[in-house]
Amino acid sequence: MSNKIEHHIPRIIGKYSSGKKGPLLFVTGGIHGNEPSGVKALETVFKELEKTKPEIEGTIIGVAGNQKALNKDQRYIDEDLNRTWTEENIKSGKKDSHEKEEMFEIIEILKQYPESDFTKRYFLDCHTTSSDSLPYVSVQEVHDNDSWAHNFPTYIVRGFSDIITGDIDHYLSRTGMTGFVFEAGQHYHKTSVENHEGVIWLALKEACNLDLTKISTYPECVTNFSEKNAPEQKTFEIIYRHGLEDSDKFEMKKGYENFQKIKKGEVLATQNGKEVKSEWDARIFMPLYQAQGNDGFFVVNEVEV
Numbered sequence: 001m002s003n004k005i006e007h008h009i010p011r012i013i014g015k016y017s018s019g020k021k022g023p024l025l026f027v028t029g030g031i032h033g034n035e036p037s038g039v040k041a042l043e044t045v046f047k048e049l050e051k052t053k054p055e056i057e058g059t060i061i062g063v064a065g066n067q068k069a070l071n072k073d074q075r076y077i078d079e080d081l082n083r084t085w086t087e088e089n090i091k092s093g094k095k096d097s098h099e100k101e102e103m104f105e106i107i108e109i110l111k112q113y114p115e116s117d118f119t120k121r122y123f124l125d126c127h128t129t130s131s132d133s134l135p136y137v138s139v140q141e142v143h144d145n146d147s148w149a150h151n152f153p154t155y156i157v158r159g160f161s162d163i164i165t166g167d168i169d170h171y172l173s174r175t176g177m178t179g180f181v182f183e184a185g186q187h188y189h190k191t192s193v194e195n196h197e198g199v200i201w202l203a204l205k206e207a208c209n210l211d212l213t214k215i216s217t218y219p220e221c222v223t224n225f226s227e228k229n230a231p232e233q234k235t236f237e238i239i240y241r242h243g244l245e246d247s248d249k250f251e252m253k254k255g256y257e258n259f260q261k262i263k264k265g266e267v268l269a270t271q272n273g274k275e276v277k278s279e280w281d282a283r284i285f286m287p288l289y290q291a292q293g294n295d296g297f298f299v300v301n302e303v304e305v
Contacts, residue, residue, distance in 0.1 A: 009039055009070045011105065013062035014046030022057025024118040025207045026110065026177070027200060029062065029126040031082050031168055033069020034290070037184055038126025041196035045204075052216055056208040058118060063109055065168075066102055075292045083164065083294075085171035106168075115176065122148070122207045123172045123179030126196050128187045130290040133258030134231045135195040138181040142173050149180045150305065151206050152199060154230040155259065157285065157300060159238040164295075191229050198225025235305050239282065242296035248272060250296050256287040262299070269296060 013029065029038025042062035049060075064070055066081045078097040085103060095101045115121055136155035139145050140162060149156050160181070161170040169181050184195035201222050204210040212218045236259075244250050252269045262268065262278045268287075269276040278299070285298040 009064050009067060011064050011067055011109070013039060013042045013064055014049070015059065015061045016046060016049040016056070017059040018053070018055045020055065020057045021119065022059075022209070023120040023122055023207045024058055024113050025060040025203055026113065026121065026123045026172070026179075027060065027062045027126065027203070028065050028106070028123070028168060029196070030067075030070040031065030031125060032075050032080070032127065033066045033071075033077075034073060034075045035126075035128045035187055036070060036073070037128050037187070037192040038196045039064055039070065040193045041126065041184075041200055044193075044197055045200050048215055048217055048221075052214060054210060054214040056204060056210045058208045059113070060204060060208065061109075061113065063106060065106070066099065068098060068102070075290070080292075080294075082168060083166035085168050086166045087174075089166070090171070110175075120207075121177045122203065123169065123177045124200065124203050125169050125172075125179070125181045126200075127181055127183045128185060128189075128192050129183055129258055129286060130187060130293075131256060131258055131287050132186050132189075133183065135182070135184050135192075135199075135225065135229060136258070138169075138183060140169060140173050140180075143176070144178050145173060145180060148178050148206075150233070150235075152182075152202060153226045153233055154199075156233065156235045157238065158235065158303075160298075163238060163241050185229070191224075194224040195229050198222045198229075202226070235303050236283070236285070236300040237303050238285065238298050239280065239301050240299040242269075242276065242298070244271075244288075244294045244296050246294070250288065252287045252289055252297065256284050256297075258285060258287070259283050259300070271296070 081099040137149045138157045138160045139149040185192035250271045266278045285300040287297045
């Protein structure tokens with residue numbers, strides 16, 4: 001089932017406050033333009049907030065990521081927006097690609113919500129995957145990100161942003177905000193929107209003290225994710241990244257789902273005509289099943305919390 005959005009997507013998807021002092025919840029959707037699920041979920045959440053006008057502490061704002069790519073339903077225009085947020089790029093101020101222009105627009109929005117105006121600032125970055133996947137949190141182990149992430153009932157993966165440093169959650173964490181990436185499932189699957197909506201409502205409860213029973217779509221808006229779709233909470237760490245060059249001819253073996261168990265010696269993919277075999281008894285993570293991308297796959301292991 002397609003989640004493709006048929007209308008023009010503005011930069012600010014919505015903003016809501018009931019005038020009480022409290023935290024900021026900064027939610028981004030569509031950092032990759034072929035991942036519309038987070039945007040659709042944000043539209044649903046803001047429609048419900050405006051309809052029922054519940055009391056919250058602080059403010060939630062929903063922001064569209066790669067606005068032009070979202071409106072074209074493609075991953076990016078010139079380069080991956082989730083690789084541009086490096087200290088070097090931000091310090092240089094150069095807008096020499098479409099994605100860097102959009103990055104600086106998002107930074108300017110965030111500047112309108114400074115730390116001094118809020119008791120705390122949280123972020124939630126909504127993504128989906130090219131392969132079928134259970135929903136999961138991807139968290140960088142800085143500040144209180146990891147303990148915050150464990151408030152949410154799903155798989156938790158540590159370490160992605162320690163390997164890939166140009167992603168938006170790495171940047172937001174550097175600014176002192178607390179949060180994580182939430183990967184809701186396959187790009188265009190109906191349950192991905194359900195999962196994004198559920199995690200946004202739960203984040204509003206945890207961050208802004210929203211009483212979920214005041215929402216007319218409760219409990220379905222949360223239980224679709226937390227009870228129907230989400231796996232029992234487990235914590236994983238990345239032990240390997242299979243990176244790709246633009247010139248590589250890479251094809252993932254068909255049929256892998258995120259978190260599927262793999263065995264040592266198992267053929268995972270072909271690259272430039274050669275077999276790529278697993279060196280681990282572990283689980284595959286984010287296998288690449290789309291044309292654009294420089295990460296062939298990752299390998300993760302379950303860890304004790």
